[in-house]
Amino acid sequence: MKIKILNRLHNIEIVEDVLTSCNAAIMRNNLNKIFIVNDIAKELRLEYLLHECVHNINHQLNLGFDEAMTDRLACGLTSLIKDNDWKKIEKEILNAK
Numbered sequence: 001m002k003i004k005i006l007n008r009l010h011n012i013e014i015v016e017d018v019l020t021s022c023n024a025a026i027m028r029n030n031l032n033k034i035f036i037v038n039d040i041a042k043e044l045r046l047e048y049l050l051h052e053c054v055h056n057i058n059h060q061l062n063l064g065f066d067e068a069m070t071d072r073l074a075c076g077l078t079s080l081i082k083d084n085d086w087k088k089i090e091k092e093i094l095n096a097k
């Protein structure tokens, strides 16, 4: 799997174990890789992925987010993404007069 973050392509790998302060996922900016452990609940994988993406955006844009801010924003983004049909919203907003 791959994800583009601020124009940089990153590989997403599901792995057996990672060593990180975030417990179940880690982003290696120098490798353009995101690792997510395979034993977390599947319904949490998107949130962990978004958490690592927020870390990357924070790093690239020097936003000054700490771990708690990163976690809360990832939680909000996960809800925003999961609870809405973005293709439909995009179509509707582009076609609105």
Ligand SMILES: [Zn+2]
Residues within 6 Å of the ligand: 021, 022, 051, 055, 067, 070
């Ligand atoms: Zn983190």
